[in-house]
Amino acid sequence: MKIPQSPSPVIELKGTKKYYGEGDATAYALRGVDLTIYEGEFVAIMGPSGSGKSTAMNIIGCLDVPTEGHYLFEGIDVGILSRDQRALLRRNYIGFIFQGFNLLGKTSAVENVELPLLYRGVPAHERRTMAMAALQSVGLGNVAHHTPGELSGGQQQRVAIARAIVTDPLVLLADEPTGNLDTAKSIEVMELLKSFNLEKKITIIMVTHENDMARYASRTIHFRDGQIDPAGDGSHP
Amino acid sequence: MIWNAFILALREIRRSAMRSILTTLGIVIGVASVIAMVMLGDATTAYVTQSISKLGSNMLILRPGQDRHGPGGGDTTSKRFTQEDITAISREIGGIKGVAPVSSKGMQVVYGNQNYSTSIDGSTNDYFTVKDWSFETGRNFTAAELQGGKAVCVIGETIRKELFGDQNPLDASIRLENFSCQVIGVLHSKGSSMFGMDQDDLVVVPLRMFQRRISGNQEIATILLSAKNASGIESIKTNVTSLIRERRHIRPGDEDDFNVRDLREVVQTLSSTTKMLTLLLGAVAAISLLVGGIGIMNIMLVSVTERTREIGIRLAIGALEREVLLQFLVEAIVLSSLGGIIGMALGIGTGVAINHFFDLPFVFNTSIVVIAFLFSTLVGIVFGYFPARKAARLNPIDALRHE
Incomplete structure (x- = not known):
């Protein structure tokens, strides 16, 4: 499969460094990363734990800012934005999928999916319609009023995907989305992500440990010791 | 939001x-x-x-001596009021319903083999007006009785009950220490006051009779005044104060040797x-x-x-x-x-x-x-x-x- 490369970059990391502390006690999480991801890409990020991939994901997701260097999201320098401005970027352009699903317990699936729309100020009836549509698109229209506790792990992750795509985001960030699922469920989830990438042209960046899952992506990036490992970088044949 | x-x-x-x-x-x-x-x-x-308003809230009380709050406030050395003070007040102060001189003493009253300790008030018919008493039976004092200091009395409900029981008290003769007097009226019961005092525990006699047979002098211990309406109380109080000061030749700046209290203050x-x-x-x-x-x-x-x-x-x-x-x-x-x-x-x-x-x-x-x-x-x-x-x-x- 060829890289569906589009000319406009969505995400640009330029000499991005992240470290904590000072002097001898300085702990580096990122030692200078240059990375460009274009619109419509499906990128897998791999690497051992402590390699800096989570830190990179946090920065890409506008949850964290680089200590040094730049991070441009759609050309906007995120490093100089305030906390609330970053929250608005997340609200309007980014969808999140977590390994642990991170759904609100005791809250029905459809209410979980409505949550991002609530913060966008979408009116109640419209919210419900959009959330139901998103649930149907992940094949869960029939369990919309079940709470996460009443759903299987695969179903919960699909609710989380519905929540992430209900706002039709520019970028979808998935942090080990299949980490807690068995193979069959993992494949379901990956097929879903792939379809959103192809049909809705949503740019997807996914952290994973599993080569099988990385294979769904159009490009895989390997992290090692806070840097991108050039040897591992490349597209899948 | x-x-x-x-x-x-x-x-x-x-x-x-x-x-x-x-x-x-x-x-x-x-x-x-x-x-x-x-x-x-x-x-x-x-x-x-x-x-308190049941006690008669339009009432003013004049006492000799400076104001002492609380019981036992009566000052025995200060100058007493006289009949002339009463006359002057009723002549010169407007807006009053009644002015009653009162002198009292605690005494034993006896009827037959019953006796009872009570308070004897010497006063005039204004006493009943000022204190808002009405009669259960009988009548108040006649002018002749007041003038002549006749031995007649009006009794409260408690006295009637204690001394007479079921008997008719009117025209009966009760003995107050060493003389007797004839019951001419019984007051309508008021019950006990909020301080727990029995308001019906009293005997009222003509002031002149009280002065002649009980106190033995012409002094008046207390003067009770009642205003026609509550709004007049303040001006009456001022007027009475200046009138008595004038009558007693108290120089401006000197303290009063009497006090005027108003039940509203108590309230x-x-x-x-x-x-x-x-x-x-x-x-x-x-x-x-x-x-x-x-x-x-x-x-x-x-x-x-x-x-x-x-x-x-x-x-x-x-x-x-x-x-x-x-x-x-x-x-x-x-x-x-x-x-x-x-x-x-x-x-x-x-x-x-x-x-x-x-x-x-x-x-x-x-x-x-x-x-x-x-x-x-x-x-x-x-x-x-x-x-x-x-x-x-x-x-x-x-x-x-x-x-």
Whole structure:
């Protein structure tokens, strides 16, 4: 499969460094990363734990800012934005999928999916319609009023995907989305992500440990010791 | 945004119903006790005021000597009033319904083999007017009886009951120490005063007879005055004071050697005392409201810790700091206001029950109900703010990792 490369970059990391502390006690999480991801890409990020991939994901997701260097999201320098401005970027352009699903317990699936729309100020009836549509698109229209506790792990992750795509985001960030699922469920989830990438042209960046899952992506990036490992970088044949 | 936060808060409260009830209990008790205590206090004040007005609130009392509050205030060395003072007052002071000279002494009264210790008041017919007495049977004094100091008397209900029982007291002769007098009238019962004194325990005789046979002098101990209407009391008081000062040649700047008291002062003193008590009770109750507020803060802090992950999710998907703050703040306010509403109902109910039990008049103080409710809301804002801020300032990355 060829890289569906589009000319406009969505995400640009330029000499991005992240470290904590000072002097001898300085702990580096990122030692200078240059990375460009274009619109419509499906990128897998791999690497051992402590390699800096989570830190990179946090920065890409506008949850964290680089200590040094730049991070441009759609050309906007995120490093100089305030906390609330970053929250608005997340609200309007980014969808999140977590390994642990991170759904609100005791809250029905459809209410979980409505949550991002609530913060966008979408009116109640419209919210419900959009959330139901998103649930149907992940094949869960029939369990919309079940709470996460009443759903299987695969179903919960699909609710989380519905929540992430209900706002039709520019970028979808998935942090080990299949980490807690068995193979069959993992494949379901990956097929879903792939379809959103192809049909809705949503740019997807996914952290994973599993080569099988990385294979769904159009490009895989390997992290090692806070840097991108050039040897591992490349597209899948 | 506020509406969403409100809906969210209600949902959250319903989800942990038991904990919410326990949390608000402090506020419920606080608000209820403030309202109940203040209602009780107000009712007591109203009761005191009513009881005193029964004594005759338009009444002024002139006594010799400087004002001594409390019992035993009578000064025995100061100059007494005279018949001329009475005449001058009734001639020169306008707006009065009656002016009654009164001299009294405690004595034994005897009829047949019954005897009873009571107070003998020597006065005129104005005594009955000023003190608002009406007659059960018989009549008041005639002009001839007053002039001649005849041995006749009007007795109170207690004396009638003690001495005569079922017998007819009219025209009977009762003995006061060493002389006897004829009963010409019986006063209508007034019952006991709010100080617990039996107002019906008295015998009234003509002043001249009292002076001649009991005191042995022309002095008058007390002068009772009553105003035609309450609004005139103040000017009468001023006029009487200057009249007596003039009659006694008291130079300007010198102190009065008599005092004029007005029952309204007593009412004011007493009701300010009961109001103070109300305030005190209310304040004690308000402290429990404060304690209730601390309870809310405690639970909200626990709730923020428990829901750290939820807060992380909300922040990650784009909730602003102020939106999370508002969510938790509104939750605290809804909790405390809910407690306030329940407390209001409970407090009014308790207040009504207590007042009914003690047979006190029902006084509904709308402002304290409103204040107590608003205070409960304020408690929610104040004690909810800190936990809400803590929630809003969480780092989403750490919050999402929280187990």
